[in-house]
Amino acid sequence: MTSMPSPEVALEPPSEPRFRLTDSTLRDGSHALAHRYTAEQVAAIAGALDAAGVPVIEVSHGDGLGGSSFNYGFSAQPEIDLVRAAAAVVKRARLAVLLLPGIGLASDLEEVHEAGVSIARVATHCTEADIAIQHLRTARDLGMETVGFLMLAHMIEPDALLEQARIMEDAGAQTVYVVDSAGAMTTHDARARVAALKGGLRSETQVGIHAHNNLSLGVSNSIGALEEGVDQVDACSRGLGAGAGNCPTEILVAVTDRLGWSSGVDLMAVMDVAEDVVAPIMPREQVINRAALTLGYAGVYGSFLLHAERAAERFGVDARDILLELGRRRIVGGQEDMIVDVALELSRRT
């Protein structure tokens, strides 16, 4: 038997949470399910996360509002139905959506806001923050809480990331996230970016971390970010998300409990959500297979994994060769169409 956590840590009465946990199983997890969530599954997961005390639950197509498409995969059910299913069951948790300018529209926020979503997370590639100004302002005008989401943040240096974060802050973002979409950051990388934003943004602006597990660092990078004072942390139940998956919610809660940092979430309950509610609907467990590891190694957007595996089979090439080539060309999030383009080129070479 392993020993239990030391009592003075584990049994301390719950204090004010040290960070706010956003569970993205119903958004980032959409990638792993090829966007096949049903309203029934969404209600079961959102209800269970809410009961466990998870404060924020994100629900959207993996590529955000309007992501249902040939390029990213069509949603099995309209996402507004999924949002309504979540809204119908949550009692305490607040609902969030993701929106990528260029894919979804600012006006898409109106319908989900009416359905009960109160947090708009507006995502851009880490160098393109200014295309989010329109959408962040729309969200504020609707009275929504606003989050700016700087994706593939490993691709630029911390000071350059801060400049982009300031553009989002000036546009009304109340929080700016460091998003490791490729799961390519070492813990040093994550800490340096969080520290730059914490040090350089206004004191009332919060900072978040969104970590993936392609290099097996999802939890460590989240903990490193917390040590730098990050205010919000994303995680997914059982790690269900793009690539090798995300920082797993239940493991984050367990580790932060051990560190004596309250998440406000019931550990046993989120373990049950992972095992009893989420695991049964997963098409496969989140493992760091060779393609997923290549994503992290090459710095490629995590949601490319399943598309690259399909293209590899279709064109008779190695998924890793596709991903390495995409990394070499510095392809950004949303460019899923380049996977077939590259696979076709590679197949013609052989």
Add this chain to the structure above:
Amino acid sequence: MSTSRIPVAIVGSGNIGTDLARKLLRSELLEPKVVVGIDPASDGLARARAWGIETSAGGVDWLLANAERLGIRIVYEATSAGIHATNAPRYAAAGIVAIDLTPAAVGPAVVPPVNLGAHLDQANVNLITCGGQATIPIVAAVARVTPVPYAEIVSTVASRSAGPGTRANIDEFTETTAAGLVSIGGAAHGKAIIILNPASPPILMRNTVYCALSAGADQAAVESSIEAMAAEVATYVPGYRAKGIVFDDGPFRTPGGEAAGRVTVLLEVTGNGDYLPPYAGNLDIMTASAVRVGEGIAARLASEVRA
């Protein structure tokens, strides 16, 4: 050179106006008489002067005061949507046909190989978007041989070639382009996606067109129609090419209903490098299409003169 070239003016001396002036110098039907800006120190005006084109920093007031002297029949608007909305009625009152490269959409949208012929009599036409100019011809090429219940495009442009207007209102790009896939391309439903890529050196403009296909669609006919259309666009946008045409079996649950299959067309646009760098294929296709539209209108004006 024939003396019957139609005199045209360019309003706006930024990247687009200057690249357009350079292209118009090569036209056999159009003569760039004047480039009008508002900043006497602009590089665009200096370039135009160096190319032997008259220039003025006096704005549209100057142009309208001098239009008769210069014989201007067509004006290209390369400013902004707000400015064109103000200028459009003034051009119309002066009897000058306006070709609008801004998102103002005062007049109907034209995509040369698809619907230019239907709009040659308009007093004002609009060039829609760069993504629309690149992709709508392909959708139309598919739609002319088989119904397209749903078309979707992804335009990826180099960050450095996406101007402040596009960045401030990226939704306008996607909504306008999606509407054009339907109203001009002939799809029943449309969706447009734009991605900005900051890679250095900058990437060439990339477009992907997806069209949903019904079960009975003739793939060979679809493919040859696409190839013919790509060749036609390349006659006025030399750097335009279809890199690949891929057919997939569905079913796909699209907004236009369940589709048995789809065709994916991978397009690349290399700019001509006139004033703008070659990677800015998105801007090149706008100015090249603008020349094509102007030539169509010029031919119509010339035939009126003869009649």
